[in-house]
Amino acid sequence: xxxxxxxxxxxxxxxxxxxxxxxVRHLLARIERxxxxxxxFVTVTGEAAVAAARAADAARGEESGPLAGVPIAxxxxxxxxxxxxxxxxRMLDNFVSPYDATVVERLRAAGSIMLGKTNMxxxxxxxxxxxxxxxxxxxxxxxxxxxxxxxxxxAAAVAARLAPAATGTDTGGSIRQPAALAGITGIxxxxxxxxxxxxxxxxxxxxxxxxxxxxxxxxxxxxxxxSGHDPRDSTSVDAPVPDYVAGLGESLQGLKIGVVEEFMDExxxxxxxxxxxxxxxxxxxLGASVRRLSLPSIGLSVPTYYVVAPAExxxxxxxxxxxxxxxxxxxxxxxxxxxxxxxxxxFGAEVKRRIMTGTYVLSxxxxxxxxxxxxxxxxxxxxxxxxxxxxxxxxxxxxxxxPAFELGAKVDDPVTMYLNDIYTIGVNLAGLPGLSTPCxxxxxxxxxxxxxxxxxxxxxxxxxxHRFQQETDWHAKAPGGxxx
Amino acid sequence: xxxxxxxxNLATGATSGKRESIIETLYKVLSAQPKEACMKLSRHEVxxxxxxxRLEISADEIPVYVDNLSRIIDFVKQLEQADTDGVTxxxxxxxxxxxxxxxxxxxxxxxxxxxxxxQVVESGLYLVPRVIE
Numbered sequence: 001x002x003x004x005x006x007x008x009x010x011x012x013x014x015x016x017x018x019x020x021x022x023x024v025r026h027l028l029a030r031i032e033r034x035x036x037x038x039x040x041f042v043t044v045t046g047e048a049a050v051a052a053a054r055a056a057d058a059a060r061g062e063e064s065g066p067l068a069g070v071p072i073a074x075x076x077x078x079x080x081x082x083x084x085x086x087x088x089x090r091m092l093d094n095f096v097s098p099y100d101a102t103v104v105e106r107l108r109a110a111g112s113i114m115l116g117k118t119n120m121x122x123x124x125x126x127x128x129x130x131x132x133x134x135x136x137x138x139x140x141x142x143x144x145x146x147x148x149x150x151x152x153x154x155a156a157a158v159a160a161r162l163a164p165a166a167t168g169t170d171t172g173g174s175i176r177q178p179a180a181l182a183g184i185t186g187i188x189x190x191x192x193x194x195x196x197x198x199x200x201x202x203x204x205x206x207x208x209x210x211x212x213x214x215x216x217x218x219x220x221x222x223x224x225x226x227s228g229h230d231p232r233d234s235t236s237v238d239a240p241v242p243d244y245v246a247g248l249g250e251s252l253q254g255l256k257i258g259v260v261e262e263f264m265d266e267x268x269x270x271x272x273x274x275x276x277x278x279x280x281x282x283x284x285x286l287g288a289s290v291r292r293l294s295l296p297s298i299g300l301s302v303p304t305y306y307v308v309a310p311a312e313x314x315x316x317x318x319x320x321x322x323x324x325x326x327x328x329x330x331x332x333x334x335x336x337x338x339x340x341x342x343x344x345x346x347f348g349a350e351v352k353r354r355i356m357t358g359t360y361v362l363s364x365x366x367x368x369x370x371x372x373x374x375x376x377x378x379x380x381x382x383x384x385x386x387x388x389x390x391x392x393x394x395x396x397x398x399x400x401x402x403p404a405f406e407l408g409a410k411v412d413d414p415v416t417m418y419l420n421d422i423y424t425i426g427v428n429l430a431g432l433p434g435l436s437t438p439c440x441x442x443x444x445x446x447x448x449x450x451x452x453x454x455x456x457x458x459x460x461x462x463x464x465x466h467r468f469q470q471e472t473d474w475h476a477k478a479p480g481g482x483x484x
Numbered sequence: 485x486x487x488x489x490x491x492x493n494l495a496t497g498a499t500s501g502k503r504e505s506i507i508e509t510l511y512k513v514l515s516a517q518p519k520e521a522c523m524k525l526s527r528h529e530v531x532x533x534x535x536x537x538r539l540e541i542s543a544d545e546i547p548v549y550v551d552n553l554s555r556i557i558d559f560v561k562q563l564e565q566a567d568t569d570g571v572t573x574x575x576x577x578x579x580x581x582x583x584x585x586x587x588x589x590x591x592x593x594x595x596x597x598x599x600x601x602x603q604v605v606e607s608g609l610y611l612v613p614r615v616i617e
Contacts, residue, residue: 098597191577205577234582303560314537323610325601335613336538344540352539356530356549357556359537370560375573377566382574414552415559431577455578 001026002161003478006218009164010066020053020060020069020113027071027115031162034482039137040147040157042076043084044116052113066221068111073166075154076117077124078104078209079198087200088120088132088150091320091327091346101198102230103167103209110225115163119153122348123317124174124202126150127420130411131350138407139182140479141445145404148178148420154212155182160483165213165222169199171206172305173399173424176436179212180399180448183438185465185475186212187219190455191431192237194223195230203312204235206305206428215475216437216465220244223458239456247459248466253287255464258392261292262299263423269402275440275447276398282471283396283464293391295384300377301426302418307361307374308429313351314358320346353414382430389454394464398423399436399448423450433458437465438474446474524554 001023004012013020028046035041049071056069079085079097086092100108108114121131129137129152137152139145140160147156151168155178158166168175170188179186187210194209201207211222224245229238259280264273280290322328322342329345332338347355361370388395400420410417427434432452439449449468453461469475478484530549534541541549576582595608604611 094603095601098594098601192580205574231585234585235576235580237578237580238583297566300563300566303562306556307560307563318538323602323612324598328603332613335615337540338613339538340540343538347539352541353549353552353556355537355539356533356553360525360529360533360553360557361560363533363536370563372573373563373566373568374560375575376568376571377563378574379571380566380568382577415555429577 002030003484004164005214006070006164006221007215009070010221013060013069014064016060020056020071021050023069024049024053024071024113024115027162031115034160035162037138037143038140038156038160038162039135040118040153040160040162041073041116042086042088042119042134042153045083045114046116049113049115056111056113065111067107067225069113070111071113071115071163072107072222073115073118073154073157073163074104075120075151075166075168077120077169077200078167079200080104080114080117083117085117085200086133087124088122088134089347089351090133092200092325093133093327095325097198099198102195102232103199103226106225107167107222118151118157118166121150121152121174122351123200123313124150124169124171125313125350125354127173127177127417128405128407128410129153129178130407131348133348136407139404140483141183142404145406145445146181148181148400148404150174151178151186151212155179155184155186158182158184158212158214159479161478165211165218167209168212169207169209170424170428171203171208171309172428173421175210175212176399176424176434176448176450177421179436180438180450181404181446183446183474183477183479184212184214185216185219185435185437185469186210187223187435187458187462188427188433189223189227189458190237190433191428192235193433193456193458194226195233195236197230197232197236201316203309204316205312206309208428216435216462216469217245217248219435220248220462220466223462237456242459244459244462248463250463251287252283252464252467255283255288255394256392257283257288257290258293258388258395259290260295260298260388260395260397262295263397267401267422268398269442271442272398272400272402272447275442276449279439279449279468280396282468286467286471291392293388295381295388295426297377297380297384298426301381301429302422304374304377304381304429305421305425306357306418307370308378310354310358311362311371312358314355314362317347317351317355322346350414378429381426385426385430385432393453394461395452396464397450399450400424403442403445403447427452431455433461435461435465437468438477439468439472440474441477446477525550525557
């Protein structure tokens with residue numbers, strides 16, 4: 001059962017080949033047996049999941065929706081009523097959310113069942129899942145390597161067949177990069193497509209919720225449920241949500257693909273590049289045409305991001321004051337000591353580094369030189385993409401420069417770690433949708449293909465990935481041993 | 485790992501040529517040590533940033549922050565080279581404006597529920613260390 005896709009599970013449940021309770025119990029046993037090694041889950045909500053599965057089985061009928069009784073996991077950045085919501089931080093280790101995030105609420109209303117909350121880089125700040133207060137997550141393809149981050153727990157859980165799908169968030173690559181490193185599918189929708197209500201904020205002009213799944217079809221199913229306007233998030237866009245599943249399978253004949261030459265240069269690992277090249281051939285075989293194009297300002301996307309994201313993070317994380325919720329230091333001398341120690345002890349090293357960077361770039365005398373300058377460069381990057389999308393329908397290239405790296409390899413060097421997101425960050429800066437699908441292996445480690453679309457063109461990138469997955473079987477490969 | 489052995493040929497035939505790769509450029513910036521005189525943040529600057537951010541930083545952590553922040557700031561200084569004359573700073577990734585809603589009450593009183601997450605409350609109030617003697 002654990003090897004099935006979400007779509008396969010939905011069909012099997014409808015046909016009563018097995019019950020939701022059997023499936024949930026099977027996955028919980030798998031988590032119990034295998035997650036000690038992976039550390040993909042912060043919290044497992046076993047009892048509630050079994051109870052919900054029983055209820056779903058009892059209520060099953062003609063009118064049951066496609067997600068009825070289907071188990072999924074939620075990244076621990078999404079608020080879940082009555083369940084610990086830690087965001088991977090000591091700061092929120094004691095926080096039990098009083099309400100559900102809109103994403104959680106919508107997926108539950110559609111009948112899905114939460115297995116638990118997945119591990120993540122602290123406050124989603126990281127590309128290796130090593131900054132979590134709960135310890136690193138390991139990559140099921142090689143336990144000595146990182147699963148990527150920040151949605152590393154979600155990626156590892158899906159790749160290791162502990163959950164058929166999981167939610168994630170992506171501020172600079174946090175869905176696509178771990179999806180690539182764990183050999184699964186991950187989509188970050190257009191900024192504003194999915195509500196951010198109840199999703200703990202990191203950098204509000206970049207954060208967007210999405211999903212990590214085994215197939216593009218599964219991603220389409222979940223995204224259709226999660227998307228749409230939410231009056232509780234003023235940046236959520238009031239635009240109709242297409243039927244993503246119905247749009248799958250359309251021909252790619254005449255599709256115009258752009259390949260960004262800056263992404264295919266010497267910075268890309270040679271073996272990774274060969275996999276990307278082979279993937280482009282497959283897409284050409286399906287009737288697409290490939291042309292090279294340039295995004296002249298894209299080289300500035302990482303430095304732009306490391307001004308904008310820390311600036312917004314320092315502002316967002318100022319709410320953690322140790323008074324109303326979260327970690328509280330003991331025996332403070334006075335109010336200032338209370339704030340400083342609650343925050344100093346509650347936050348980990350990377351989060352503090354980013355708060356400090358953000359505070360510096362926003363401080364008097366530096367605001368124009370850093371923050372406003374970065375927001376200007378961001379316009380140039382977005383304009384590059386707009387121009388590109390006048391000539392092509394999608395942009396295809398690598399998701400990451402290399403496959404999964406070893407645990408500890410980059411942990412002492414923050415800026416080198418930041419370069420991992422070099423191909424994904426520009427997409428967030430421009431607010432566009434991006435997807436990663438498996439497209440090969442290098443020395444036994446998965447390689448991801450990134451497909452970027454125009455704003456609100458999720459349907460098209462899902463279809464391109466779906467057609468690619470119908471022609472190839474990279475997405476169907478499972479890690480070896482117990483994780484198969 | 486990040487550097488490829490040889491230039492990559494694309495399916496489309498063209499080569500990436502001798503142009504410096506993005507990662508190469510970024511690495512160059514990274515490997516350059518912060519120029520002692522002009523770029524390195526001072527201990528005092530780091531302490532004042534920590535104060536503004538209300539973060540307690542121990543004495544032995546300060547040199548680490550001096551080094552890390554100096555490198556990050558040096559790294560983002562690359563933005564200076566971009567010509568942004570006449571470019572309006574981005575306020576929204578899709579250049580949309582924020583909608584306004586009617587000024588009506590939409591939340592109900594759930595103080596007791598919310599205060600379950602606070603560690604020190606009394607008579608419905610959040611307690612903090614005494615501010616006025």
